Amino acid sequence: MTDRRFEMYQYRQALVRMRQGESDRQINATGLMGRRTLGTLRKQAEEQGWLDPTRSLPPDHELAAVLQRPKPTHIQAQSSLEPYRSLVEKWSTEGIDGTTIHAALKRRHQYTGSYSSVRRFLQSLAEKTPRVATVLEFAPGNVAQVDLGKGPQIIDVHTGEIFKTWVFVMVLAWSRHQYAELVRD
Helix, strand or coil: CCHHHHHHHHHHHHHHHHHCCCCHHHHHHCCCCCHHHHHHHHHHHHHHCCCCCCCCCCCHHHHHHHHCCCCCCCCCCCCCCHHHHHHHHHHHHCCCCHHHHHHHHHHHHCCCCCHHHHHHHHHHHHHHCCCCCCCCCCCCCCCEEEEEEECCCEECCCCCCEECCEEEEEEECCCCCEEEEEECC
């Protein structure tokens, strides 16, 4: 039985019990449905004349049409950052971090909202503005990317001296071949 058919079955059973003179409290005790729902159903049943035992109950499609619950509307509160929208958008496109934006708003504009508000606002902006990736094309041997990062400390086996190292990395842009070397300076 589908959920909608089961729901109609429950309404129909509650209506039959109401026609037999049972109270909302008694029907609720059976576990059929809650008292609030029963109260609403009873009110609608009285308006429609469904509680008259001389009349037959309406078909499911008529019950559904009258008993159809309105879909909940989600009212979204306006963000406390709305007055600063253009400023936050500008900072965001410049790559400024959310914590820095929050601190700047507090310091410069006496913003009293939380960092979480800033984070949610930035997430909503990110959903609206997709990131665009650009593929850069280079001719062979034309471009290389170079980076230098801190490496491990190494002990000289002959002298016992501990010295710092660095990792030199070069990647050729066209072929993506990589060269890495551990260097002392």
